Amino acid sequence: MWSELFHSSYVWNVEVYPEFEDQRACLPSGSFLTCSSDNTIRFWNMDSSPDSPWQKNIFSNTLLKVVYVENDIQHLQDMSHLPDRGSENGIPMDVKAGVRVMQVSPDGQHLASGDRSGNLRIHELHFMDEVVKMEAHDAEVLCLEYSKPETGLTLLASASRDRLIHVLNVEKNYNLEQTLDDHSSSITAIKFAGNRDIQMISCGADKSIYFRSAQQASDGLHFVRTHHVAEKTTLYDMDIDITQKYVAVACQDRNVRVYNTVNGKQKKCYKGSQGDEGSLLKVHVDPSGTFLATSCSDKSISVIDFYSGECIAKMFGHSEIVTGMKFTYDCRHLITVSGDRWERPGSCLWLASLWEWVGATVGRAGGQPPGTPGSQPACAELF
Numbered sequence: 001m002w003s004e005l006f007h008s009s010y011v012w013n014v015e016v017y018p019e020f021e022d023q024r025a026c027l028p029s030g031s032f033l034t035c036s037s038d039n040t041i042r043f044w045n046m047d048s049s050p051d052s053p054w055q056k057n058i059f060s061n062t063l064l065k066v067v068y069v070e071n072d073i074q075h076l077q078d079m080s081h082l083p084d085r086g087s088e089n090g091i092p093m094d095v096k097a098g099v100r101v102m103q104v105s106p107d108g109q110h111l112a113s114g115d116r117s118g119n120l121r122i123h124e125l126h127f128m129d130e131v132v133k134m135e136a137h138d139a140e141v142l143c144l145e146y147s148k149p150e151t152g153l154t155l156l157a158s159a160s161r162d163r164l165i166h167v168l169n170v171e172k173n174y175n176l177e178q179t180l181d182d183h184s185s186s187i188t189a190i191k192f193a194g195n196r197d198i199q200m201i202s203c204g205a206d207k208s209i210y211f212r213s214a215q216q217a218s219d220g221l222h223f224v225r226t227h228h229v230a231e232k233t234t235l236y237d238m239d240i241d242i243t244q245k246y247v248a249v250a251c252q253d254r255n256v257r258v259y260n261t262v263n264g265k266q267k268k269c270y271k272g273s274q275g276d277e278g279s280l281l282k283v284h285v286d287p288s289g290t291f292l293a294t295s296c297s298d299k300s301i302s303v304i305d306f307y308s309g310e311c312i313a314k315m316f317g318h319s320e321i322v323t324g325m326k327f328t329y330d331c332r333h334l335i336t337v338s339g340d341r342w343e344r345p346g347s348c349l350w351l352a353s354l355w356e357w358v359g360a361t362v363g364r365a366g367g368q369p370p371g372t373p374g375s376q377p378a379c380a381e382l383f
Contacts, residue, residue: 005060007036011337014324018108026125037098041067103144114141138162151198159187189238193261203235211264227264237282242289250280270309286327295322
Protein backbone atom coordinates (compact mmCIF):
# COMPACT_ATOMS: atom_id res chain seq x y z
CA MET A 1 0.00 0.00 0.00
CA TRP A 2 1.23 3.48 -0.89
CA SER A 3 -0.11 6.76 0.47
CA GLU A 4 0.94 10.42 0.28
CA LEU A 5 -0.59 13.65 1.57
CA PHE A 6 0.11 16.11 -1.22
CA HIS A 7 -1.19 19.65 -1.46
CA SER A 8 -4.80 20.12 -2.57
CA SER A 9 -4.16 23.29 -4.54
CA TYR A 10 -1.51 25.28 -6.44
CA VAL A 11 2.04 24.75 -5.11
CA TRP A 12 3.93 28.05 -5.25
CA ASN A 13 7.37 27.57 -3.75
CA VAL A 14 9.94 25.05 -2.51
CA GLU A 15 12.82 25.55 -0.06
CA VAL A 16 15.58 23.14 0.98
CA TYR A 17 16.43 23.08 4.68
CA PRO A 18 20.08 24.03 5.43
CA GLU A 19 22.61 21.36 6.33
CA PHE A 20 24.35 21.53 9.74
CA GLU A 21 27.16 19.44 11.19
CA ASP A 22 26.17 20.11 14.82
CA GLN A 23 22.91 19.70 16.71
CA ARG A 24 21.35 23.01 15.63
CA ALA A 25 19.10 21.43 13.00
CA CYS A 26 15.36 21.48 13.62
CA LEU A 27 14.76 19.07 10.71
CA PRO A 28 16.61 15.98 9.48
CA SER A 29 19.22 16.24 6.74
CA GLY A 30 17.75 16.38 3.24
CA SER A 31 14.44 17.93 4.28
CA PHE A 32 12.58 20.40 2.08
CA LEU A 33 9.46 22.54 2.40
CA THR A 34 6.62 23.45 0.05
CA CYS A 35 3.82 26.00 0.31
CA SER A 36 0.50 26.17 -1.47
CA SER A 37 -2.79 27.95 -2.05
CA ASP A 38 -4.35 25.38 0.29
CA ASN A 39 -3.01 27.53 3.17
CA THR A 40 -0.45 24.96 4.30
CA ILE A 41 3.32 24.64 4.50
CA ARG A 42 4.47 21.02 4.31
CA PHE A 43 7.78 19.56 5.45
CA TRP A 44 9.14 16.59 3.51
CA ASN A 45 12.02 14.14 3.75
CA MET A 46 12.63 11.34 1.26
CA ASP A 47 14.53 9.14 3.72
CA SER A 48 12.09 6.28 4.26
CA SER A 49 14.36 4.36 6.63
CA PRO A 50 12.35 2.77 9.48
CA ASP A 51 15.28 3.51 11.83
CA SER A 52 14.90 7.28 11.45
CA PRO A 53 14.46 9.02 14.85
CA TRP A 54 12.16 11.61 13.27
CA GLN A 55 8.46 10.89 13.54
CA LYS A 56 6.57 11.03 10.23
CA ASN A 57 2.94 11.13 9.23
CA ILE A 58 1.10 7.83 9.54
CA PHE A 59 -0.48 8.32 6.08
CA SER A 60 2.71 9.49 4.35
CA ASN A 61 6.20 8.27 5.19
CA THR A 62 7.77 11.25 3.41
CA LEU A 63 5.74 13.95 5.21
CA LEU A 64 7.26 15.29 8.43
CA LYS A 65 4.88 18.08 9.34
CA VAL A 66 2.00 20.26 8.10
CA VAL A 67 1.67 23.87 9.25
CA TYR A 68 -1.77 25.44 8.78
CA VAL A 69 -1.34 29.20 8.46
CA GLU A 70 -5.05 30.02 8.89
CA ASN A 71 -7.95 28.52 10.82
CA ASP A 72 -10.05 28.54 7.65
CA ILE A 73 -9.91 25.02 6.19
CA GLN A 74 -12.13 25.51 3.12
CA HIS A 75 -9.08 25.61 0.84
CA LEU A 76 -7.93 22.15 1.94
CA GLN A 77 -10.71 20.64 -0.20
CA ASP A 78 -9.83 19.91 -3.81
CA MET A 79 -12.52 21.71 -5.83
CA SER A 80 -11.15 20.85 -9.27
CA HIS A 81 -13.60 17.97 -9.85
CA LEU A 82 -16.72 19.96 -9.01
CA PRO A 83 -18.80 21.60 -11.76
CA ASP A 84 -19.14 24.86 -9.78
CA ARG A 85 -15.41 25.05 -9.12
CA GLY A 86 -14.36 28.16 -7.29
CA SER A 87 -17.54 28.58 -5.24
CA GLU A 88 -19.03 27.12 -2.12
CA ASN A 89 -22.76 27.32 -1.42
CA GLY A 90 -22.98 29.92 -4.14
CA ILE A 91 -20.34 32.09 -2.44
CA PRO A 92 -17.13 32.59 -4.45
CA MET A 93 -14.03 31.23 -2.73
CA ASP A 94 -11.20 33.60 -1.82
CA VAL A 95 -8.88 33.41 -4.82
CA LYS A 96 -6.21 35.32 -2.88
CA ALA A 97 -5.79 32.62 -0.25
CA GLY A 98 -2.64 30.63 0.30
CA VAL A 99 1.06 30.94 1.04
CA ARG A 100 2.84 32.48 -1.94
CA VAL A 101 6.51 32.40 -0.92
CA MET A 102 8.74 31.31 1.96
CA GLN A 103 12.37 31.39 3.09
CA VAL A 104 14.28 29.50 5.82
CA SER A 105 16.71 31.56 7.89
CA PRO A 106 20.40 30.66 7.46
CA ASP A 107 20.60 29.35 11.03
CA GLY A 108 17.65 27.03 10.36
CA GLN A 109 15.62 28.36 13.30
CA HIS A 110 13.00 30.52 11.58
CA LEU A 111 10.70 30.17 8.58
CA ALA A 112 9.42 33.37 6.95
CA SER A 113 6.37 33.11 4.71
CA GLY A 114 4.29 35.60 2.76
CA ASP A 115 0.73 35.05 1.64
CA ARG A 116 -1.37 36.30 -1.25
CA SER A 117 -3.03 38.96 0.89
CA GLY A 118 0.25 40.68 1.80
CA ASN A 119 0.73 39.18 5.28
CA LEU A 120 4.17 38.18 6.54
CA ARG A 121 4.52 35.38 9.11
CA ILE A 122 7.50 34.04 11.04
CA HIS A 123 7.42 30.51 12.45
CA GLU A 124 10.09 29.11 14.75
CA LEU A 125 10.95 25.61 13.59
CA HIS A 126 11.48 23.78 16.89
CA PHE A 127 7.78 23.72 17.77
CA MET A 128 6.36 25.30 14.58
CA ASP A 129 4.84 28.18 16.56
CA GLU A 130 3.93 31.43 14.83
CA VAL A 131 6.01 34.11 16.57
CA VAL A 132 5.42 37.11 14.27
CA LYS A 133 2.56 38.12 12.01
CA MET A 134 2.32 41.50 10.30
CA GLU A 135 0.32 43.07 7.50
CA ALA A 136 3.45 43.95 5.56
CA HIS A 137 2.09 44.69 2.08
CA ASP A 138 -1.07 45.78 0.29
CA ALA A 139 -0.79 42.98 -2.28
CA GLU A 140 0.59 39.45 -2.42
CA VAL A 141 4.14 38.92 -1.23
CA LEU A 142 6.23 37.73 -4.19
CA CYS A 143 9.70 37.27 -2.69
CA LEU A 144 11.52 36.92 0.63
CA GLU A 145 15.25 36.86 1.32
CA TYR A 146 17.41 36.50 4.43
CA SER A 147 20.88 38.04 4.46
CA LYS A 148 23.85 35.67 4.55
CA PRO A 149 25.76 35.09 7.83
CA GLU A 150 29.03 36.24 6.19
CA THR A 151 27.69 39.79 6.05
CA GLY A 152 27.53 40.08 9.82
CA LEU A 153 23.93 41.31 9.55
CA THR A 154 20.67 39.48 10.13
CA LEU A 155 18.10 41.03 7.82
CA LEU A 156 14.96 39.88 6.06
CA ALA A 157 13.75 41.62 2.91
CA SER A 158 10.21 41.24 1.60
CA ALA A 159 8.93 42.47 -1.76
CA SER A 160 5.46 42.51 -3.22
CA ARG A 161 3.18 43.28 -6.08
CA ASP A 162 2.61 46.65 -4.36
CA ARG A 163 6.09 47.74 -5.63
CA LEU A 164 7.58 48.10 -2.14
CA ILE A 165 10.58 46.45 -0.47
CA HIS A 166 10.64 46.22 3.32
CA VAL A 167 13.93 45.56 5.13
CA LEU A 168 13.41 44.01 8.58
CA ASN A 169 15.92 43.54 11.41
CA VAL A 170 15.75 39.94 12.60
CA GLU A 171 17.62 40.61 15.86
CA LYS A 172 15.09 43.31 16.79
CA ASN A 173 12.10 40.99 16.45
CA TYR A 174 11.73 41.81 12.74
CA ASN A 175 11.36 45.56 13.26
CA LEU A 176 11.24 47.64 10.09
CA GLU A 177 14.60 49.19 9.14
CA GLN A 178 13.78 50.70 5.75
CA THR A 179 11.18 50.77 2.97
CA LEU A 180 12.31 51.15 -0.64
CA ASP A 181 10.04 52.28 -3.48
CA ASP A 182 12.39 52.41 -6.49
CA HIS A 183 10.37 50.05 -8.67
CA SER A 184 7.37 51.19 -10.70
CA SER A 185 5.80 47.73 -11.04
CA SER A 186 5.69 44.35 -9.31
CA ILE A 187 8.97 43.18 -7.81
CA THR A 188 9.69 39.65 -8.97
CA ALA A 189 12.96 38.85 -7.15
CA ILE A 190 15.22 40.24 -4.45
CA LYS A 191 18.64 38.99 -3.29
CA PHE A 192 21.37 39.91 -0.84
CA ALA A 193 24.95 39.70 -2.12
CA GLY A 194 28.45 40.42 -0.87
CA ASN A 195 30.43 39.21 2.09
CA ARG A 196 31.60 42.12 4.25
CA ASP A 197 29.99 44.87 2.19
CA ILE A 198 26.37 43.80 1.91
CA GLN A 199 24.42 44.58 -1.24
CA MET A 200 20.77 44.25 -2.19
CA ILE A 201 19.71 43.51 -5.77
CA SER A 202 16.12 43.53 -7.01
CA CYS A 203 14.37 43.15 -10.35
CA GLY A 204 10.80 43.54 -11.47
CA ALA A 205 8.16 43.71 -14.14
CA ASP A 206 9.24 47.29 -14.85
CA LYS A 207 12.26 45.76 -16.68
CA SER A 208 14.68 47.29 -14.17
CA ILE A 209 17.44 45.89 -11.96
CA TYR A 210 18.50 47.97 -8.96
CA PHE A 211 21.84 47.46 -7.22
CA ARG A 212 22.11 48.92 -3.71
CA SER A 213 24.83 49.08 -1.05
CA ALA A 214 24.25 49.18 2.71
CA GLN A 215 25.37 52.23 4.66
CA GLN A 216 25.29 52.61 8.41
CA ALA A 217 23.69 55.87 9.51
CA SER A 218 22.92 57.36 12.91
CA ASP A 219 19.31 56.25 12.66
CA GLY A 220 20.10 52.73 11.45
CA LEU A 221 21.03 50.81 8.32
CA HIS A 222 20.09 52.21 4.91
CA PHE A 223 20.43 50.77 1.42
CA VAL A 224 21.51 53.35 -1.17
CA ARG A 225 21.13 52.81 -4.91
CA THR A 226 24.46 52.44 -6.70
CA HIS A 227 23.45 51.17 -10.16
CA HIS A 228 20.30 50.95 -12.24
CA VAL A 229 20.06 48.65 -15.25
CA ALA A 230 17.12 49.09 -17.63
CA GLU A 231 16.44 46.17 -19.96
CA LYS A 232 14.02 45.83 -22.89
CA THR A 233 12.39 42.70 -21.51
CA THR A 234 10.53 41.76 -18.33
CA LEU A 235 12.67 40.16 -15.61
CA TYR A 236 11.01 37.30 -13.73
CA ASP A 237 13.60 35.82 -11.38
CA MET A 238 17.26 35.88 -10.40
CA ASP A 239 19.83 34.05 -8.28
CA ILE A 240 23.33 34.76 -6.92
CA ASP A 241 26.24 32.36 -7.51
CA ILE A 242 28.30 30.97 -4.64
CA THR A 243 31.10 33.53 -5.10
CA GLN A 244 28.64 36.42 -4.65
CA LYS A 245 30.17 38.03 -7.75
CA TYR A 246 27.48 37.31 -10.33
CA VAL A 247 23.71 37.40 -10.51
CA ALA A 248 21.81 35.37 -13.12
CA VAL A 249 18.50 36.83 -14.28
CA ALA A 250 15.65 34.96 -16.02
CA CYS A 251 14.13 37.12 -18.76
CA GLN A 252 10.91 37.15 -20.75
CA ASP A 253 12.83 36.71 -24.03
CA ARG A 254 14.00 33.24 -22.79
CA ASN A 255 17.56 34.44 -22.18
CA VAL A 256 19.63 34.28 -19.01
CA ARG A 257 21.60 37.46 -18.44
CA VAL A 258 24.51 37.41 -15.99
CA TYR A 259 25.57 40.66 -14.30
CA ASN A 260 28.43 41.62 -12.02
CA THR A 261 26.99 42.29 -8.57
CA VAL A 262 29.43 45.14 -7.85
CA ASN A 263 29.28 47.31 -10.96
CA GLY A 264 26.05 46.06 -12.53
CA LYS A 265 27.66 45.35 -15.89
CA GLN A 266 26.37 42.50 -18.02
CA LYS A 267 28.93 39.72 -18.40
CA LYS A 268 27.07 37.08 -20.37
CA CYS A 269 23.80 36.37 -22.13
CA TYR A 270 22.71 32.93 -23.32
CA LYS A 271 19.56 30.96 -24.05
CA GLY A 272 17.79 29.66 -20.99
CA SER A 273 15.33 27.52 -22.94
CA GLN A 274 15.73 25.52 -26.11
CA GLY A 275 12.20 26.24 -27.29
CA ASP A 276 10.98 29.14 -29.42
CA GLU A 277 7.94 29.99 -27.32
CA GLY A 278 7.24 31.14 -23.80
CA SER A 279 9.19 33.05 -21.18
CA LEU A 280 11.74 32.09 -18.54
CA LEU A 281 10.01 32.14 -15.17
CA LYS A 282 12.57 30.75 -12.72
CA VAL A 283 16.33 30.44 -12.45
CA HIS A 284 18.37 28.73 -9.73
CA VAL A 285 22.16 28.32 -9.44
CA ASP A 286 23.32 25.07 -7.86
CA PRO A 287 25.28 25.26 -4.56
CA SER A 288 28.59 24.53 -6.32
CA GLY A 289 28.18 27.42 -8.76
CA THR A 290 28.63 25.10 -11.73
CA PHE A 291 25.14 24.79 -13.20
CA LEU A 292 21.87 26.64 -13.19
CA ALA A 293 18.36 25.36 -13.71
CA THR A 294 15.65 27.29 -15.52
CA SER A 295 11.93 26.81 -15.97
CA CYS A 296 9.98 28.11 -18.94
CA SER A 297 6.30 28.85 -19.44
CA ASP A 298 6.22 25.96 -21.95
CA LYS A 299 6.45 23.73 -18.80
CA SER A 300 10.02 22.64 -19.55
CA ILE A 301 13.01 22.56 -17.19
CA SER A 302 16.58 23.01 -18.41
CA VAL A 303 19.94 22.48 -16.72
CA ILE A 304 22.61 24.78 -18.15
CA ASP A 305 26.36 25.17 -17.68
CA PHE A 306 26.69 28.47 -15.83
CA TYR A 307 30.00 29.29 -17.54
CA SER A 308 29.45 28.29 -21.17
CA GLY A 309 25.67 28.54 -21.44
CA GLU A 310 25.51 25.02 -22.90
CA CYS A 311 22.27 23.15 -22.22
CA ILE A 312 23.11 19.93 -20.39
CA ALA A 313 19.63 18.49 -20.03
CA LYS A 314 16.02 19.36 -20.72
CA MET A 315 12.98 17.66 -19.29
CA PHE A 316 9.19 17.80 -19.11
CA GLY A 317 7.16 16.33 -16.28
CA HIS A 318 4.69 18.85 -14.96
CA SER A 319 1.32 19.52 -16.56
CA GLU A 320 1.42 23.18 -15.42
CA ILE A 321 4.16 25.81 -15.33
CA VAL A 322 6.95 25.22 -12.81
CA THR A 323 6.59 27.75 -10.00
CA GLY A 324 9.65 26.83 -7.94
CA MET A 325 12.77 24.67 -7.98
CA LYS A 326 15.78 24.01 -5.76
CA PHE A 327 18.92 21.92 -5.94
CA THR A 328 19.66 19.88 -2.83
CA TYR A 329 22.86 20.85 -1.02
CA ASP A 330 24.71 17.77 -2.31
CA CYS A 331 23.74 18.83 -5.87
CA ARG A 332 22.39 15.36 -6.63
CA HIS A 333 18.69 16.25 -6.87
CA LEU A 334 16.63 19.05 -8.34
CA ILE A 335 13.22 19.46 -6.69
CA THR A 336 10.52 21.22 -8.70
CA VAL A 337 6.97 22.27 -7.83
CA SER A 338 4.10 23.37 -10.01
CA GLY A 339 0.44 24.28 -10.27
CA ASP A 340 -0.34 20.61 -10.84
CA ARG A 341 0.13 20.19 -7.06
CA TRP A 342 2.94 17.63 -7.28
CA GLU A 343 6.43 17.92 -5.81
CA ARG A 344 8.78 16.10 -8.12
CA PRO A 345 12.30 15.30 -6.88
CA GLY A 346 14.44 14.81 -9.97
CA SER A 347 14.45 11.30 -11.37
CA CYS A 348 17.42 9.27 -10.16
CA LEU A 349 17.90 7.82 -13.65
CA TRP A 350 17.98 11.28 -15.21
CA LEU A 351 20.31 12.59 -12.48
CA ALA A 352 22.62 9.63 -12.89
CA SER A 353 23.23 10.41 -16.56
CA LEU A 354 23.63 14.10 -15.67
CA TRP A 355 26.04 13.27 -12.86
CA GLU A 356 28.55 11.69 -15.26
CA TRP A 357 28.56 14.95 -17.22
CA VAL A 358 28.93 16.95 -14.01
CA GLY A 359 32.05 15.05 -13.04
CA ALA A 360 33.61 15.53 -16.46
CA THR A 361 32.79 19.24 -16.55
CA VAL A 362 34.15 20.06 -13.12
CA GLY A 363 37.17 17.93 -13.88
CA ARG A 364 37.97 20.21 -16.83
CA ALA A 365 37.73 23.16 -14.43
CA GLY A 366 40.28 21.54 -12.14
CA GLY A 367 37.81 20.92 -9.30
CA GLN A 368 35.75 18.12 -7.85
CA PRO A 369 32.14 17.18 -8.46
CA PRO A 370 29.64 19.51 -6.80
CA GLY A 371 28.75 18.51 -3.28
CA THR A 372 32.17 16.92 -2.68
CA PRO A 373 33.78 18.20 0.56
CA GLY A 374 36.52 20.67 -0.32
CA SER A 375 35.31 21.23 -3.88
CA GLN A 376 35.69 24.73 -5.30
CA PRO A 377 33.15 26.61 -7.43
CA ALA A 378 34.02 25.99 -11.04
CA CYS A 379 32.86 29.45 -12.12
CA ALA A 380 34.72 31.54 -9.56
CA GLU A 381 36.92 33.40 -12.05
CA LEU A 382 35.52 32.44 -15.43
CA PHE A 383 34.09 35.71 -16.67
